[in-house]
Amino acid sequence: DLSQMYNLNDFEFVARHTMEKTAWGYYSSGCEDEISMRENHLAYHRVFFRPRVMVDVRNVDFSTTMLGTKTSVPFYVTATALGRLGHPDGEKVLTRACAREDVIQMIPTLASCSFDEIVDQATDKQTQWFQLYVNANKEITKQLVQHAEARGCKGLFITVDAPQLGRREKDMRTKEFEGVSHVQGDEDEENAVRNQGAARAISTFIDAGLNWNDLKFFKSITKLPIIIKGVQCVEDALKAAELGCQGIVLSNHGGRQLEFSPAPIEILIELMPILRARGIDQSFEVFVDGGVRRASDILKAIALGAKGVGIGRPFLYAMSTYGDNGVVRAMQILKDELEMNMRFLGVTSLDQLTPDYVDVRNFGNRFVPEDKLFREVYQPMISPP
Ligand code: HOC
Incomplete structure (x- = not known):
C-alpha cells in the first residue's frame, strides 16, 4: 500500500505490475x-x-521561483499525454495534487481531459503552464495559445522535438487502447490505432514545418513567456536566447523521440558556463526534464544552473496506482529527500548551490549497455510484464 512507497521507483514497480497493459x-x-x-x-x-x-x-528552504512565480519546490509536473489511460480523472488528479503540494503543473496539449476541465480543477493560487504541440493549422494554434493565456496560464512551452512520432516499440506492441477518443485533432484514428499503438493515434496534426522563423508568429499572438521545450544541444539553446525566448527545456522527450539524443544534464553542464560568460544565466531560464527520480538528481541540476526540473512518468505511475494520494505522496517523498540532501550538502537555500557543489569529472564517459547488464537487468524492465 501507499505507506510502503519509499521512493519514486516504487511507484514504477507497482505500476508495471498492476497497470493495464496498453x-x-x-x-x-x-x-x-x-x-x-x-x-x-x-x-x-x-x-x-x-x-x-x-x-x-x-x-532548510527549498522554495524557489520559476518564470517569476514562487513555488514550494524546484520541480514541476511536466506535460504528459493521455492521463485517462492511467486514471479515470486523468490530468485532474495531477492538478489536485499540485494544489495540495504547491507544485506547478504544465498542462499538455494532448491531455485526455479538456484544457478547461483541467484549469477549472485548479485553485486560484495555483500556477499552470501550457505545453503546446504546434498544429499545422495556425488558426488552431493561435486559439489554443490565446485561450491558455486568457485562462491564466503563466508560460507557453512549445514542444519542438517531435516533428513526427518516435518509434516506441513497447507501445506499438500493444495496439488496442482506450482513452484516445478524448483527444481532439486525430483525423484518422482508426487507421492509426490499427497500425501504431496509442502514441501514433494522437500525432497526426503536428506541424513538421515548425522552424525558428515561427517565433515571430508566437510573439505576435501572445504576451506569455515563450520557452522552447526539447532543446538538445548548446547551439539551439543559444539561438533560443538570441531570438528572445525567456527560456528552454533541455529535454529529449523522456527518451521517446530521437534515440541517442544526449541526457539533458549533460547538455546543461556544457551550456551553463557559456550562459554565465554572456551574463544571461539568470535572466534566461533553463529547465531540464528526463530521468529525474530522486531529489539528489534535482539538486545536481540546480547546482549546475537549472532553474527547475520537470518530472513526468513518476507522477503518472503514482497517479495510475494510488490516484491523488499517490501523487501527493510522491511529491512529499521528493520534499523529504530535498530537505535531507540539502542538510547533508550544507546548504539552507537553493541559491547557495553552485557548480562547486558537484563533481562532473566523470562526464565524457557515456553509459554503454553492456550485454549482460542489458540482458539481465534492463531488458526485463523494458519488456511488457
Ligand atoms: C508527433 C507528435 O508527448 C508522447 C506525447 C505525445 C507525442 C506526440 C508526438 O507520447 O510522448
Whole structure:
C-alpha cells in the first residue's frame, strides 16, 4: 500500500505490475532500444556531490521561483499525454495534487481531459503552464495559445522535438487502447490505432514545418513567456536566447523521440558556463526534464544552473496506482529527500548551490549497455510484464 512507497521507483514497480497493459506500454515506452531513456537517468549517476559540513542546517528552504512565480519546490509536473489511460480523472488528479503540494503543473496539449476541465480543477493560487504541440493549422494554434493565456496560464512551452512520432516499440506492441477518443485533432484514428499503438493515434496534426522563423508568429499572438521545450544541444539553446525566448527545456522527450539524443544534464553542464560568460544565466531560464527520480538528481541540476526540473512518468505511475494520494505522496517523498540532501550538502537555500557543489569529472564517459547488464537487468524492465 501507499505507506510502503519509499521512493519514486516504487511507484514504477507497482505500476508495471498492476497497470493495464496498453497504458503501461504507452507511458513507459522509450524509443527504439531505449538507450536515451535509460541514459537520461544514468547520467545523473556520473555526477557526485562536493558537500560542505559544519553549516547550521536547522532551517532548510527549498522554495524557489520559476518564470517569476514562487513555488514550494524546484520541480514541476511536466506535460504528459493521455492521463485517462492511467486514471479515470486523468490530468485532474495531477492538478489536485499540485494544489495540495504547491507544485506547478504544465498542462499538455494532448491531455485526455479538456484544457478547461483541467484549469477549472485548479485553485486560484495555483500556477499552470501550457505545453503546446504546434498544429499545422495556425488558426488552431493561435486559439489554443490565446485561450491558455486568457485562462491564466503563466508560460507557453512549445514542444519542438517531435516533428513526427518516435518509434516506441513497447507501445506499438500493444495496439488496442482506450482513452484516445478524448483527444481532439486525430483525423484518422482508426487507421492509426490499427497500425501504431496509442502514441501514433494522437500525432497526426503536428506541424513538421515548425522552424525558428515561427517565433515571430508566437510573439505576435501572445504576451506569455515563450520557452522552447526539447532543446538538445548548446547551439539551439543559444539561438533560443538570441531570438528572445525567456527560456528552454533541455529535454529529449523522456527518451521517446530521437534515440541517442544526449541526457539533458549533460547538455546543461556544457551550456551553463557559456550562459554565465554572456551574463544571461539568470535572466534566461533553463529547465531540464528526463530521468529525474530522486531529489539528489534535482539538486545536481540546480547546482549546475537549472532553474527547475520537470518530472513526468513518476507522477503518472503514482497517479495510475494510488490516484491523488499517490501523487501527493510522491511529491512529499521528493520534499523529504530535498530537505535531507540539502542538510547533508550544507546548504539552507537553493541559491547557495553552485557548480562547486558537484563533481562532473566523470562526464565524457557515456553509459554503454553492456550485454549482460542489458540482458539481465534492463531488458526485463523494458519488456511488457
Ligand atoms: C508527433 C507528435 O508527448 C508522447 C506525447 C505525445 C507525442 C506526440 C508526438 O507520447 O510522448
